[in-house]
Amino acid sequence: MPDPKIGHDRETRRLWPALALPGTFWLIALFLVPIYAVMAVAFSDRINLFGEPIPAWNPVDWQFGTFSTVLQESVSGIYQEVWIRTAIYSFWALVICIVVGYPVAYYTARLAGRRRGLVLALILAPWWINYITRMLAWVNLLQDDGYVNKFLGLFGFAPHSWLNGSSFTVVMALAYGYLPFFIIPLFASLDRIDGRLLEASRDLGVNSVRTFWAVTLPLSRLGLITAIVITALPMAGDYYTNTIVSGSPKTNMVGNQIELFLLNGPQKNLGASIVLLLSIVLVFFMAYYLVLTQRASRDTR
Amino acid sequence: MWLTVGLGAAPLLSACGDKGSASIEGGKAPYPLARPSHPVTLSIKDSNPPIDDGLEPESGGDFKILNYSDYMAPGVMKAFGKKHNVNVQVTPYNNYDEMLAKIRAPGESFDLVFPGPSVLSKMVYAELLQPLNHSYIPNLANLWQEYQDPWYDRQARYTVPYTIYGTGVLYRTDRVSEVPANGYDLMWDKQYAGKVYILDDLGEAIGMSLLRNGITTDINTGNAEYVSKATDSLIELIDLVDVKVNINAYSEIPEGTATVHQGWSGDAIAGQYYLPKGVTPEVYAYWRPDEPTERVIGSDVIAIPKSAQKPVLAHLMINDLLDEKIGLQNFGWNGYQPPITKFDADFLVKEGYIPKNIMNAVIVPEDFDSGLTFYEVSPATEALWRNNWSRFKAGA
Numbered sequence: 001m002p003d004p005k006i007g008h009d010r011e012t013r014r015l016w017p018a019l020a021l022p023g024t025f026w027l028i029a030l031f032l033v034p035i036y037a038v039m040a041v042a043f044s045d046r047i048n049l050f051g052e053p054i055p056a057w058n059p060v061d062w063q064f065g066t067f068s069t070v071l072q073e074s075v076s077g078i079y080q081e082v083w084i085r086t087a088i089y090s091f092w093a094l095v096i097c098i099v100v101g102y103p104v105a106y107y108t109a110r111l112a113g114r115r116r117g118l119v120l121a122l123i124l125a126p127w128w129i130n131y132i133t134r135m136l137a138w139v140n141l142l143q144d145d146g147y148v149n150k151f152l153g154l155f156g157f158a159p160h161s162w163l164n165g166s167s168f169t170v171v172m173a174l175a176y177g178y179l180p181f182f183i184i185p186l187f188a189s190l191d192r193i194d195g196r197l198l199e200a201s202r203d204l205g206v207n208s209v210r211t212f213w214a215v216t217l218p219l220s221r222l223g224l225i226t227a228i229v230i231t232a233l234p235m236a237g238d239y240y241t242n243t244i245v246s247g248s249p250k251t252n253m254v255g256n257q258i259e260l261f262l263l264n265g266p267q268k269n270l271g272a273s274i275v276l277l278l279s280i281v282l283v284f285f286m287a288y289y290l291v292l293t294q295r296a297s298r299d300t301r
Numbered sequence: 302m303w304l305t306v307g308l309g310a311a312p313l314l315s316a317c318g319d320k321g322s323a324s325i326e327g328g329k330a331p332y333p334l335a336r337p338s339h340p341v342t343l344s345i346k347d348s349n350p351p352i353d354d355g356l357e358p359e360s361g362g363d364f365k366i367l368n369y370s371d372y373m374a375p376g377v378m379k380a381f382g383k384k385h386n387v388n389v390q391v392t393p394y395n396n397y398d399e400m401l402a403k404i405r406a407p408g409e410s411f412d413l414v415f416p417g418p419s420v421l422s423k424m425v426y427a428e429l430l431q432p433l434n435h436s437y438i439p440n441l442a443n444l445w446q447e448y449q450d451p452w453y454d455r456q457a458r459y460t461v462p463y464t465i466y467g468t469g470v471l472y473r474t475d476r477v478s479e480v481p482a483n484g485y486d487l488m489w490d491k492q493y494a495g496k497v498y499i500l501d502d503l504g505e506a507i508g509m510s511l512l513r514n515g516i517t518t519d520i521n522t523g524n525a526e527y528v529s530k531a532t533d534s535l536i537e538l539i540d541l542v543d544v545k546v547n548i549n550a551y552s553e554i555p556e557g558t559a560t561v562h563q564g565w566s567g568d569a570i571a572g573q574y575y576l577p578k579g580v581t582p583e584v585y586a587y588w589r590p591d592e593p594t595e596r597v598i599g600s601d602v603i604a605i606p607k608s609a610q611k612p613v614l615a616h617l618m619i620n621d622l623l624d625e626k627i628g629l630q631n632f633g634w635n636g637y638q639p640p641i642t643k644f645d646a647d648f649l650v651k652e653g654y655i656p657k658n659i660m661n662a663v664i665v666p667e668d669f670d671s672g673l674t675f676y677e678v679s680p681a682t683e684a685l686w687r688n689n690w691s692r693f694k695a696g697a
Contacts, residue, residue: 049331049427050401051680051687078692085696143558164495164543247545249696260694265398265687 035279042067042272051266070273079257079274086253089167089242090235093174097182097231100175102224105183106216109190123183131177135244138173139163142245165248173245174238178231185230189223190216222296229289233282254278332426334677335418340452343425343459351432352612359611360386364618367392367404367411367606374634377627385614395548396502404429410608412615415463417601418453419504419675424604430459431607437616440623445640445666448600453677460602461619464637465664467566467672468505468597469589471554477561484588485513487561489534494542496560498553499535501546503690504675508597509563510534512590512673520597520673523682532689539696551575551636554585565599566662571636573656582656589661598664598672600640629654638664 037055043062044053056062073079108119126134141148142162149159162169193216201211239255254274261271335341345351364382366373370393382389392411394400397420404414405427416424424430435441441449441461448462470484476496477487488497499506508520510531517527538544547553550564555575562568569587576582590596603622605615621627628639633654638644646663649655655663678686 047680049423050405051683078695082695161495165539165545247547248539248543249546249694250539250543252694252696257691257695260691263399264396266401267684267687267691270691 038272038275041268042276044269047266053267053269053272066269067273067276070270071277074274074277079254082252082254082257085167085251086236086255089171089174089251089253090232092171093178093235094228094232096171096175097179097227098224101179101182101186101227105186105190108183108187109193120187123180123187126180132240132244135173135177135241138176138245142169163245163247165246165250167251169245170242170251173241174235177238177241178235181234182227182231184227186220186223186227189220189226193219222293225289225292225296229286232285236282237278329681330423330677330679332422334679335422335453336676337452337674340455341422342455343422345432345458346428349428349431349607351434352616354434354436356613358385358613358617360614362387362610364389364611364614365392365411365413366390367394367400367414369394369415372415372635372637373622374631376634377621377631381618381621385617387611387614404606404608410610411606412609412611413618414604414606415601416460416604417599417675418451419677421453421460421602421604422677425459428607430604431609431612432458433461433605433619434616437613438620438623440620443623443625443628443641443643445642447666447669448640451600454602460604461623462640463601463603463622464567464635465598465600465640465669466637467589467662467664467668468500468509468599469564469566469569469587469662471550471559471562471564471569471572471585471587473554473557473560473584474586475584480586480588483513484590485509487588488538488544488563489513489541490561491541493560496558497538497542498545498547498550498559498562499538500550500563500565501548503686505563505597506535506546506693507531507686507689508673508675512595512597518595518673521676521678521682523679523685525685528685528689532693535693536696539693555580565637566664567635567637569636569659569662570638570655572659574634574636583658585659587659587662593668593671594673596668596672598668598674601637640664640666 039062040055040057041053043064043066044056045063045065046054046056048054053066070079074083104123108116108123112119140146143149144159144161146162148162153159197215197219198211201215202208206214236253237255237258239253239259242251242253243256243259258271258274258278261267261274333339333341333343364385364387366378366389368391370391373391378389378391381387392403394403397416400414400416401420401424403409404411404424414430435457438461441457444462448457450456451460451462454460470487472480472487476493480487487493488499490497499509504520507528508531511517511520511522511527514531514534516530517524522528535544550559550562551568551571552575553559554562554564554568555572556577564587566587566589569585572585573582576584603619605612605619609615622631623639623641625641625643628641629644629652632638632644632649638649646655646660646665649663650657650660
């Protein structure tokens with residue numbers, strides 16, 4: 001008589017890899033193949049009749065001339081400013097996300113009580129409306145004779161031109177657009193903190209401010225980092241936000257440069273090279289994130 | 302990052318496996334580059350003949366047009382669809398790069414497309430277009446003589462003209478008190494900061510800077526120093542006036558979003574249809590150089606893609622657009638003038654299509670004798686202009 005336990009084990013042994021199949025397929029079809037296509041275009045040195053690169057599918061044919069030019073121009077040439085701008089905008093938008101998002105997530109997880117469902121629904125409400133539509137709504141609010149200027153006028157402020165290629169507007173728009181992405185993972189992490197730890201802290205005579213710094217913040221660190229990563233990655237590749245609220249070359253980010261080459265002209269090898277560079281930069285941050293999470297999970301153990 | 306890669310990969314993949322995939326070497330064009338002094342007769346291959354005479358027009362299903370948005374009157378399309386029992390569909394593009402990408406997309410077909418002389422030779426060489434059968438287009442006779450046999454397409458083998466236009470500057474008369482002799486200077490004027498726009502078209506933008514700065518009147522120049530100088534001057538605009546780029550002068554000026562906007566003559570004429578309630582056309586005006594030899598002029602054409610599923614209907618629509626009545630209806634909607642002989646300035650003003658103060662936006666045949674036109678240039682020159690344009694777009 002076969003041992004039912006062994007049969008079960010054999011089944012699960014097949015089941016686990018099977019569960020990974022959709023994910024593996026997803027990864028190959030939607031990440032590895034596209035990134036290979038990007039490389040084939042970036043490393044091509046032949047152009048067709050329309051000035052477009054002819055993809056070099058065979059790695060033997062890869063030429064790195066275009067890529068190294070783009071790299072050079074990124075480090076100390078015409079794209080340098082675009083990269084710096086992208087970093088600065090993403091950084092400040094993240095700071096705003098943290099300053100605004102952390103208290104909201106904290107309130108929702110710890111203090112909202114029975115209203116928690118409602119608060120969560122309100123945080124997610126913007127997602128019911130298309131991102132572009134929301135940004136266009138801001139254009140209406142921020143234009144010279146828009147409600148924002150009218151409101152400021154009540155306090156005697158002269159109308160300000162918000163949409164004239166202003167870095168401030170772009171940063172605010174980015175922060176606004178990505179804030180829900182920031183709050184949700186942070187909320188999940190704050191929500192998981194065992195309330196008894198906080199009680200213990202208070203029982204030991206620590207006031208609530210110190211409890212926050214000594215208990216809550218360290219325990220939510222992983223959630224905070226996840227939230228930062230989840231918001232920072234798409235922000236760095238964003239191009240439509242500043243197209244809508246600024247439209248000036250002054251505020252162009254890396255995503256706009258990629259858009260210019262890939263969607264508005266044949267020089268797709270330049271665009272593909274920037275895509276690769278951006279990916280490399282982000283992979284670097286991603287790796288740092290993985291190290292941090294590993295370390296954090298070791299610490300909690 | 303995944304987002305970026307995902308967005309990037311789609312157009313990349315669509316670039317693969319197209320018709321014109323032969324590589325070109327050394328920056329030289331394998332096709333003829335037409336100039337008024339060197340007119341080109343585009344070749345017709347046995348493998349790509351025009352349709353036969355006297356065919357019955359197709360009916361039912363979709364009739365697919367590839368065109369700029371807002372470039373053909375909805376009323377004209379609707380009437381055509383009703384008459385021939387087809388559903389007229391427009392796939393829009395913002396510039397020729399986008400048009401070329403869409404027309405070359407594998408498996409895609411269009412019945413009508415609206416290119417221009419600056420991309421024509423290349424498109425014919427890549428067999429993207431089919432030759433026309435003139436027996437379906439008797440209205441060709443309604444056009445200016447020179448456009449029945451134009452320099453870029455002798456014998457009108459592949460194209461008929463659609464519109465003619467000039468490039469200049471639209472400005473708000475209520476905010477601009479004085480127009481300098483060199484009207485392009487309006488865009489380099491700090492007092493209009495934040496409300497200055499240039500065309501999102503690398504040829505028009507850099508070409509305008511070449512002229513404004515007196516660098517050269519050859520707006521097709523392959524001289525790297527000239528193009529670079531002109532681009533530097535455009536880059537100045539970024540800090541000087543917070544310059545912005547789009548092709549919506551026809552609405553931005555009447556609505557007041559822009560004070561100064563580089564724009565086409567058709568935008569100046571169409572602007573009257575975009576005025577807010579109670580505002581009269583006098584609120585804006587159009588500037589072009591006085592000297593005919595310094596004026597930038599251009600034309601767009603109509604052609605039938607090789608992939609057309611309804612080529613007979615496509616011929617009929619071309620004939621319709623050259624019809625005096627339908628042509629006028631179309632012009633009355635998009636503001637872009639067809640080179641129909643009957644439509645001279647007096648006629649258009651009398652019919653009430655042109656407000657008095659923008660009479661100078663009407664194009665006359667003489668404009669084409671001496672004006673400056675964007676030609677089809679060599680791949681090397683094209684790359685030079687593109688590289689400079691991306692320098693401007695980087696805001697460096």
